[in-house]
Amino acid sequence: MSVLVAALGGAVAILLGIAFRRAAGAAGELGALADALPGATPSRSPAIVCRTLRIYFIKPSKYDDAGRVQYFWKGVLPNNTLTVLAALNDTYNELRRDQGVYLETVIWDEQVDGPILSATIRAMQEKALEDGVEVIIGLAGVQTNQYPRGRDLALQFRRAGFPVLFGGFHVSGYPETRAFLEDCGITTVVGEAETIWCELLDDYLRGQLRPSYSVTDGIRAKTGSGEITVPVITGAQLPAISDPYLHRFASSSMTTLDTSRGCPFTCSYCSVKNVMGRTMRARDPEAVVRWIRDAGDRHGIRSLFIVDDDFFRSPTWEPILEGMAAYRRDGHDLSFMMQVDAEAAAFGDLRPGEPPSSQRRKCERFLELAAAAGCYSAFVGFETFNPQNLLAAAKVQNLEKEQRRRKDQASDRALAAVKEKYRRVVHNWHRHGVAVHCGYMIGFPFDGPECGRQSAEWLLEVGVDLASFFIVTPLPGTEDHDKALREGTILDWDFNNYDSQHMVSHHPRMTTAQVVQAYRDAYLTFYSARNTMRSLLTFHGVPGLSWAARSAMWRQRAYYFYSYRAGRHPMLGGIWQRRLPAARREVLTDEEARGHYLGGGIVSAEGVRLGLPAA
Numbered sequence: 065m066s067v068l069v070a071a072l073g074g075a076v077a078i079l080l081g082i083a084f085r086r087a088a089g090a091a092g093e094l095g096a097l098a099d100a101l102p103g104a105t106p107s108r109s110p111a112i113v114c115r116t117l118r119i120y121f122i123k124p125s126k127y128d129d130a131g132r133v134q135y136f137w138k139g140v141l142p143n144n145t146l147t148v149l150a151a152l153n154d155t156y157n158e159l160r161r162d163q164g165v166y167l168e169t170v171i172w173d174e175q176v177d178g179p180i181l182s183a184t185i186r187a188m189q190e191k192a193l194e195d196g197v198e199v200i201i202g203l204a205g206v207q208t209n210q211y212p213r214g215r216d217l218a219l220q221f222r223r224a225g226f227p228v229l230f231g232g233f234h235v236s237g238y239p240e241t242r243a244f245l246e247d248c249g250i251t252t253v254v255g256e257a258e259t260i261w262c263e264l265l266d267d268y269l270r271g272q273l274r275p276s277y278s279v280t281d282g283i284r285a286k287t288g289s290g291e292i293t294v295p296v297i298t299g300a301q302l303p304a305i306s307d308p309y310l311h312r313f314a315s316s317s318m319t320t321l322d323t324s325r326g327c328p329f330t331c332s333y334c335s336v337k338n339v340m341g342r343t344m345r346a347r348d349p350e351a352v353v354r355w356i357r358d359a360g361d362r363h364g365i366r367s368l369f370i371v372d373d374d375f376f377r378s379p380t381w382e383p384i385l386e387g388m389a390a391y392r393r394d395g396h397d398l399s400f401m402m403q404v405d406a407e408a409a410a411f412g413d414l415r416p417g418e419p420p421s422s423q424r425r426k427c428e429r430f431l432e433l434a435a436a437a438g439c440y441s442a443f444v445g446f447e448t449f450n451p452q453n454l455l456a457a458a459k460v461q462n463l464e465k466e467q468r469r470r471k472d473q474a475s476d477r478a479l480a481a482v483k484e485k486y487r488r489v490v491h492n493w494h495r496h497g498v499a500v501h502c503g504y505m506i507g508f509p510f511d512g513p514e515c516g517r518q519s520a521e522w523l524l525e526v527g528v529d530l531a532s533f534f535i536v537t538p539l540p541g542t543e544d545h546d547k548a549l550r551e552g553t554i555l556d557w558d559f560n561n562y563d564s565q566h567m568v569s570h571h572p573r574m575t576t577a578q579v580v581q582a583y584r585d586a587y588l589t590f591y592s593a594r595n596t597m598r599s600l601l602t603f604h605g606v607p608g609l610s611w612a613a614r615s616a617m618w619r620q621r622a623y624y625f626y627s628y629r630a631g632r633h634p635m636l637g638g639i640w641q642r643r644l645p646a647a648r649r650e651v652l653t654d655e656e657a658r659g660h661y662l663g664g665g666i667v668s669a670e671g672v673r674l675g676l677p678a679a
């Protein structure tokens with residue numbers, strides 16, 4: 065049976081491929097799109113096929129500064145939301161297997177599968193009519209900087225008569241955008257989809273798709289300022305691995321996995337706590353370990369990015385790491401990177417005779433197990449050295465405990481304490497062979513024009529292996545955004561620029577140009593030709609690091625050097641940006657987009673004009 069299911073999936077991919085190629089050819093863009101066909105994920109379960117829904121999960125790209133849709137020869141990080149949603153379709157097929165409904169899944173990541181053009185949309189429409197299937201479009205996991213591109217696609221699909229869903233952090237955290245999209249006939253999905261998806265599809269099948277869905281079935285979790293309902297994910301389906309999708313990336317043996325969700329901390333610039341809550345929820349650890357083994361055995365996965373926002377705070381890190389370590393002891397090749405907070409490795413030397421605290425024992429156990437399980441890189445949010453900035457951003461976990469209550473954050477002593485803490489974090493990870501990749505932000509209120517170069521030098525001094533720099537951005541759904549609104553400091557409302565590479569709000573001490581220059585100084589200093597050459601020529605020869613960590617840092621240092629100089633944030637880009645002249649930005653604001661894309665009204669798939677949405 066599995067052969068049949070695989071054959072069906074393959075056939076879907078081929079048929080869709082033919083349709084896209086034909087449409088692209090008609091538009092004279094066959095060459096550019098030929099390599100950008102999406103991966104169709106075969107469903108695992110058979111169904112009595114009476115009514116087939118072809119669901120496109122689309123991850124929109126963003127526009128670059130020249131207005132082109134960014135897409136790349138190879139991506140660097142697969143998108144976890146797409147594979148999680150594909151898995152939810154599998155679950156639905158199993159649930160409704162005897163009810164005459166069957167879901168086909170197509171995932172399309174614009175960054176690597178290529179921009180969706182009007183010819184592509186026509187091809188989807190023609191192919192659906194030809195196959196006698198219904199189509200649902202799901203714009204998935206849309207971040208704020210992807211919103212303008214996602215909106216433009218959503219409106220074009222809506223104009224073509226498709227039912228369109230729109231989810232992700234941006235709509236989840238920004239009611240104004242939800243109101244606009246819903247007014248245009250687009251259904252918004254707020255929060256995580258696990259307990260929404262089945263109900264939403266059932267509503268669609270009954271012809272009762274609602275304008276908006278949000279989580280109602282779950283547990284209550286605190287956010288930065290209130291409470292939300294979040295789903296329990298213990299038994300949720302794990303991500304569906306799509307081999308064709310992974311082949312669009314620099315390493316096809318690497319994929320992503322989320323084992324827990326939420327974050328207990330309250331950093332004012334971050335929307336994670338407000339969309340996913342501060343109560344940590346985790347998947348069943350045994351299921352996670354089974355999934356990892358299966359990924360290795362059936363898909364050749366050798367490397368994972370555990371995308372949990374703070375894996376150290378996951379209630380199930382211990383059994384998961386034990387399971388991964390056992391898998392490696394069985395002779396399997398497995399390595400991974402993860403995100404953790406600084407506290408996981410901030411402990412210092414014990415004084416003679418001092419017994420280790422239970423917290424310290426927990427940290428040491430975490431580091432030992434992580435190394436045994438194949439961890440080669442820990443991403444740690446250092447964000448700033450300045451203690452006043454840490455307090456202003458409510459990132460108190462990076463301060464020493466006694467410092468959190470002191471009033472002398474402006475003193476040299478307070479700064480030295482933060483530097484010393486970061487040095488210990490790097491040292492402890494290095495002792496276990498794990499490299500440290502830090503996140504660092506430029507443009508906090510107490511930063512000055514020198515902060516970029518100075519911070520990069522300090523990061524090198526404390527021994528950080530890789531650094532990702534970001535400009536502080538008041539993202540919708542964060543306390544920083546609310547504050548910027550109250551104080552009237554937002555300078556730029558084009559969400560396409562909310563990508564941490566542009567300065568979109570007023571800074572109390574620097575001009576916009578100075579903040580951008582400080583950001584450039586930071587990466588030009590950290591990734592100077594000299595530092596990069598030293599890393600490359602010594603194969604990142606940092607004492608203590610494992611071979612896997614050195615190898616990864618060697619490659620990533622080279623990639624970061626290339627990407628920053630190409631003017632792209634390494635975490636948002638890919639390798640070699642491709643150009644497709646037809647894929648350009650045409651409008652700026654929501655209302656321009658409404659007029660431009662819905663000016664001719666909404667037309668159903670059968671060609672029935674449904675009329676304009678209310679202006």
Ligand code: SF4
Binds near residue numbers: 336
């Ligand atoms: S920045 Fe990191 S530590 Fe802070 S709230 Fe967000 S996910 Fe948590």
